[in-house]
Amino acid sequence: MASRARPPASPPEGPTSNRQLDPPSLVQLAAGAIRKMILSGELGPGDRLIELALTERLGISRPPLREAMRLLEQEGLILVQPRRGATVAALTDRDVYEILTLRSALERTAIELGVPVRLPERLAACREALGRMERSAAEEDRAALVESGYAFHAALVGLAGHRRIEDIYSSLHRQLLLCMARNLYTRERYYEDLDVHVARHRHLLELVEAGDPAAVLAELAVHGERSFSQLADRVPRAGKRS
Amino acid sequence: MASRARPPASPPEGPTSNRQLDPPSLVQLAAGAIRKMILSGELGPGDRLIELALTERLGISRPPLREAMRLLEQEGLILVQPRRGATVAALTDRDVYEILTLRSALERTAIELGVPVRLPERLAACREALGRMERSAAEEDRAALVESGYAFHAALVGLAGHRRIEDIYSSLHRQLLLCMARNLYTRERYYEDLDVHVARHRHLLELVEAGDPAAVLAELAVHGERSFSQLADRVPRAGKRS
């Protein structure tokens, strides 16, 4: 029975729980390892995840592995069918549509809630990410630009200090990476002009610093429009399939 | 075996997966039981969840219990600290703020995406929920009205046919119930006038049926404003704490 008598020994305080300092459990490690296998393409969409095979691969036993798979299921990376095993999520066009629309909605909400920014360190995070983008563009490192571009958007979302939004946002990002591994989310697209791309983000940050949420949202709508265009075309009529 | 209906082996995908027909695993059952304990107030916020105690209580062993706790952790109902055990989530005002703002954002997005409704059965679900609300109001059953009121909003969210939004929405709902069990979300408030309350929802549905997303959103903003008012007051300056 749970002990009601005991008051919470450690204060569950702290908007940002720093679990990084704790020695990671096998569950965390296993989840990370499998995530890496999936996102690197080592495991393709639809592939079965055999528990026994993975335990041998990772050198752990089944209980922590199973718990790790529960996590990945919640993250949307794998699909667990009650007694038929787990498979790597095979994202449909509909799934991509859901991910992109939800991601956009979260960004918008975060801006609305956080844009007259109160905590300077959050703005600093955005600037830092923008700096990485500029460096990546200067070096014409497109992979790094994509990476830092996400970091910038994540920092933008972080302006609101809304932990739940941040968590979901990063979860969606992982699923999006899954799409890229699948090449559904065409990789060749990238960005036509690196400098224009960075400039657009710089402008975005300037609007944020000016403290005008509406302007940021307007820019963000145009901003995202290019990324969405070809994906949006794939699912012109939302909900038609179910 | 042959007497059983063969599940489609080739297409592992289905827009609506009907897992209800599967025999529930102990993980599902355990998660449900613990959820019920928490939401009924049997387990109060901050209470520790001792694994051994719960296994005896539920008559299962630890592995499925632990997996169930992983689920509840993802749902935000419990807080698991790496080697210190799990406690029932003690939601701060900040958490309530996050839940309400995110919920509102999801509703808005679902309306935007789904409001020129294409599938009649989804509208029917809304009407059905509204019917339950009217019945509850007529019987002055306030508890049932709250319940059916949520069902209505859930049906509204369901208009978009956006599974990810629906999942997160119901997760947030459960966390909100946790607030109510805690009485932070003052229960006495309820609704000043039951008929006005129902009428507001009926109007909402009419706007939906008219197919005007903007009108629905405008009404929803006013509509939700009352529910938010005293909560919003608690966290006037978002992000002040982190």
Place this chain on the structure above:
DNA sequence: GTCTTGCCTATTGTCTACAATAGGCATCAG
């Protein structure tokens, strides 16, 4: 020749047991 039907194996679901850690408590030095 095709369909049904039973077994058989691979895989998942669950359980008990062992190892490791964290917090509490008593003891002892200052």
Place this chain on the structure above:
DNA sequence: CTGATGCCTATTGTAGACAATAGGCAAGAC
């Protein structure tokens, strides 16, 4: 009397083994 320090117990983390089920395959009947 107060503080630090070591043990000690309660609890969690992990492992390996057993039971149950699903899907595949072969043998038989029509």
